[in-house]
Each structure stands twice: as C-alpha cells, then as structure tokens.
Amino acid sequence: MSERPDQRVLVVIPAWNEAGVIASTIAEIRAARPDVDILVVDDGSGDGTADAADAAGALVARLPYNLGVGGAMRTGYRYALREGYDVVVQIDADGQHDPLYLTELVTGLADADVVIGARFAGEGSYRASGPRRWAMWLLARVLSRLAGVRLTDVTSGFRAANRRAVTVFADHYPAEYLGDTVESLVIALRTGCSVQQLPVEMRPRTIGQASQSPLRATVYLARAVIALGLALVRRWPAATETLGQEKA
Amino acid sequence: MNSTFTLGLIGGAITLVVLFEMLRRQRLREKYAVIWVVVVAATLTLAIFPGLLSRAATALGVQVPANLLFFGAIMLLLVISIQLSYEIGRLEERTRTLAEEVALLRLQQESHRGDHPSHAPDAPDAPDGRGPHEVTEPPEEPGPTA
Numbered sequence: 001m002s003e004r005p006d007q008r009v010l011v012v013i014p015a016w017n018e019a020g021v022i023a024s025t026i027a028e029i030r031a032a033r034p035d036v037d038i039l040v041v042d043d044g045s046g047d048g049t050a051d052a053a054d055a056a057g058a059l060v061a062r063l064p065y066n067l068g069v070g071g072a073m074r075t076g077y078r079y080a081l082r083e084g085y086d087v088v089v090q091i092d093a094d095g096q097h098d099p100l101y102l103t104e105l106v107t108g109l110a111d112a113d114v115v116i117g118a119r120f121a122g123e124g125s126y127r128a129s130g131p132r133r134w135a136m137w138l139l140a141r142v143l144s145r146l147a148g149v150r151l152t153d154v155t156s157g158f159r160a161a162n163r164r165a166v167t168v169f170a171d172h173y174p175a176e177y178l179g180d181t182v183e184s185l186v187i188a189l190r191t192g193c194s195v196q197q198l199p200v201e202m203r204p205r206t207i208g209q210a211s212q213s214p215l216r217a218t219v220y221l222a223r224a225v226i227a228l229g230l231a232l233v234r235r236w237p238a239a240t241e242t243l244g245q246e247k248a
Numbered sequence: 249m250n251s252t253f254t255l256g257l258i259g260g261a262i263t264l265v266v267l268f269e270m271l272r273r274q275r276l277r278e279k280y281a282v283i284w285v286v287v288v289a290a291t292l293t294l295a296i297f298p299g300l301l302s303r304a305a306t307a308l309g310v311q312v313p314a315n316l317l318f319f320g321a322i323m324l325l326l327v328i329s330i331q332l333s334y335e336i337g338r339l340e341e342r343t344r345t346l347a348e349e350v351a352l353l354r355l356q357q358e359s360h361r362g363d364h365p366s367h368a369p370d371a372p373d374a375p376d377g378r379g380p381h382e383v384t385e386p387p388e389e390p391g392p393t394a
Contacts, residue, residue: 071347
C-alpha cells in the first residue's frame with residue numbers, strides 16, 4: 001500500500017538545547033519532504049533553540065521549563081490532534097535520524113498504528129554492548145511478545161503514529177524515564193494499537209554521544225527493567241486525572 | 249512531674265502554636281494541618297497518661313514501652329511521607345499538563361498574529377499572557393480539516 005495523498009503529516013521534533021543542529025535538521029526534513037509541517041517542541045532550552053527553529057521556518061511550541069521527551073512529545077500529539085493531522089512522525093533534533101526514511105515510516109502506517117524506525121533491523125551500523133545491550137535485548141523481547149511481531153529496537157525515538165495512536169498518546173504519554181519510548185509502546189499495545197518496525201540506518205550524533213560507561217549502562221539496565229515491569233503491571237491509564245481531556 | 253511529661257507537653261504546645269500561626273497566615277491548608285493536630289493530641293495524651301503506653305505495650309507483648317512508641321511514630325511519619333510523595337506526584341502531573349497547555353496556547357497566539365498582520369500593531373507585546381482578551385475567536389485558517 002502507498003501513502004494516501006490527502007493525509008496531513010506533522011513532524012514533531014522534541015528539542016532540548018539543540019540550537020547548534022536544529023536548523024540543519026529542519027532543512028533536511030524540508031528537503032526530503034516539503035509537504036509536511038514541522039513542529040519543534042522546545043523543552044525549556046536555554047540556548048536559543050526555539051529562536052533557531054523559528055528562524056528555520058518551523059512551528060515552535062515553547063515549554064516554559066524542561067519536561068523531558070515525554071512532555072515534549074505529548075505537547076506535539078495534542079497539537080496534532082487539535083489541528084487535525086492524520087500522522088505524527090517523531091524525529092530527534094540531533095540529526096541522527098535520516099529524514100529520507102520519513103516516507104517509508106508513513107507508508108508503513110498502512111499496516112500498523114505505530115511504526116518504529118529500528119536501528120538493528122538489518123540496516124545501519126549501530127552497535128551496543130554490555131549491560132546496555134542486554135537491556136535492549138530484554139526490552140525488545142518482551143515488547144515483541146506483547147506486540148505479536150518481532151521488534152528489535154524499542155527505544156528508538158524515530159517513529160510514526162496514525163490518528164488512532166495519536167489520540168491515545170495525546171492523553172497518555174508518560175514523562176518518566178523511558179516512558180517516552182518503552183512505556184508509550186506498552187500503552188499503545190494495551191489500548192489495542194498495533195506496532196511494527198521498519199529498518200532504518202542511524203547516523204552518528206552530530207553533537208554528543210550516548211553514555212557507554214559500564215556503570216551507566218548497568219544503571220540503564222536496572223531502570224529499564226523497572227520501567228518495563230511497571231508499564232506491564234500498571235493499572236492503565238496511569239494518569240487518570242488528565243484522562244479524556246483530548247477529544248478527537 | 250517527670251521529664252517525659254514536661255517534654256511531651258512543651259513539644260505539643262510548641263507544635264500547636266506553630267500550626268495555629270501557619271494557619272492564621274494562610275501558609276498551611278487545613279487538610280494538612282488536621283493530621284498534625286491529631287499527632288499533637290496523641291502526644292499530649294501519652295504525656296499526660298503514660299500508663300496508656302505501658303498497658304498497650306504489655307498487651308502487644310513489647311517489653312520496652314518506648315520501643316512501641318518509636319515504632320508507632322516511625323510508621324506514622326512513613327505513611328505521611330508517602331502521602332506527601334503522592335501529593336507531589338499529582339502536582340507534577342498537573343503542572344506538566346499546564347506547561348504543555350501554555351506552550352500550545354502561545355503557539356496558537358503567535359500563529360493567529362501571523363495570520364492577521366493587521367492585528368499585530370495593536371496587540372501589545374506581552375509574552376506573559378496579558379495579551380488582548382478576545383471574546384470571539386479569530387476566523388480559523390482555511391487549512392483542510394479532517
């Protein structure tokens with residue numbers, strides 16, 4: 001199936017102190033897909049990220065203080081729902097996600113409600129090792145089971161969601177650690193959305209590197225286990241107070 | 249008059265005065281003051297009637313009555329701490345929702361200004377939200393609606 005020509009696509013970029021790269025990321029997305037709208041959610045940056053994104057021609061939502069990726073993304077999903085977008089694609093601000101895969105992800109929504117751009121699925125050269133690798137293996141294993149399809153990179157921040165998933169995420173997108181990646185997938189699956197992945201090649205980050213020290217990786221493993229365990233047993237939805245605020 | 253009695257009385261009195269003063273200055277809400285008033289009342293009761301504690305300790309098989317008191321006090325503080333953690337979590341969730349809402353409203357306001365350049369000059373530059381209070385919504389942009 002191909003992408004429906006009439007659907008409106010919103011690219012949401014959660015950005016925290018990414019003034020150095022945000023403009024080139026936006027320009028790249030524009031070059032790859034001139035027809036999509038781009039919303040940068042500035043997560044309380046102190047380095048003028050919002051102004052840089054504004055100058056680059058993107059829509060900019062400025063959070064008054066740092067909420068984390070989960071808060072930034074829920075802002076994006078709420079905006080998309082209110083403005084009537086059909087598809088939301090999340091792309092990292094740091095340029096590690098190649099916008100050339102954007103169309104593929106959106107097309108993939110014909111078969112699923114959420115499509116993840118996965119690093120380990122054949123393409124690319126991203127490699128993790130040690131406890132971090134075990135954590136990723138465990139997360140992938142459990143979520144694959146839940147989803148009923150093979151998922152290899154559930155912590156990827158490169159993903160597309162259709163209207164059905166956007167409606168869920170506009171109300172329930174956890175701000176806690178790993179909530180924006182792992183728990184959000186669990187929420188999607190538990191509300192009956194289907195999840196699939198497509199292989200993408202990730203580029204090395206333009207600025208900054210993921211922490212790879214053994215201690216940090218071990219802490220990551222522990223937190224991943226806790227976050228996943230909680231997500232699985234949590235009486236959904238976790239945030240009952242904000243339930244049902246968003247109506248499509 | 250033993251020292252336990254005096255200490256309990258003084259501690260209870262000071263706590264009561266502080267609570268009253270905080271309530272009077274509206275620094276403390278009644279719903280949080282209630283629990284502390286109950287704690288003070290219990291402290292004073294035990295200070296005035298130490299026999300109650302000994303009898304409770306005997307009934308529960310605790311050899312040193314003070315240990316029962318410490319256990320009770322620690323459990324109470326633990327429960328109150330958990331209750332406060334819960335309240336903080338709720339507040340964080342609310343402020344998060346508000347922060348997201350603020351960001352979206354600002355974006356909406358800016359896009360309206362951009363759509364209607366004629367309105368821009370008389371709109372005061374008030375990023376803190378004290379802009380013109382419009383009763384009627386400006387016409388929506390002619391974008392496709394789904």
